Amino acid sequence: MPLTDSKIRATKPSPTPFKLTASHGLYLLVSPGGSRLWYLKYHFDRKEYSARWIREPNRRIRSDICIKLRYLRPVNGLPG
Template identity: 90%
Template sequence: MPLTDSKIRATKPSPTPFKLTASHGLYLLINPGGSRLWYLKYHFDRKEYSARWIRGPCKRI
């Protein structure tokens, strides 16, 4: 099931941060204060990294 704009907007924050997974390492981290940040987890040279994107309008993935 794809991660849609309506699903993201309907998700309420919880007392602990949690992830909504989109696909292939892309996920949305929802913090207790309600902020939403996109992350991409990837591997380079046998190490795991995460890239963070600034907040913006949510689009269908």
């Protein structure tokens, strides 16, 4: 089931942080305080990394950032 804007808005914080996965390594981390941070999980040189950015971009900006991070980081040699 895809992660939609309405599902994100309806999500309530819990006592422990949890992830809402979108696609292609993109996920939203919801903290106990209610903040929501977007991360992109990717692999570089056989290691797993996570890139974090702005708090709550709209869906269009989110997908553009995901594409740029996925393709530019390995080319530029920026692991984390």
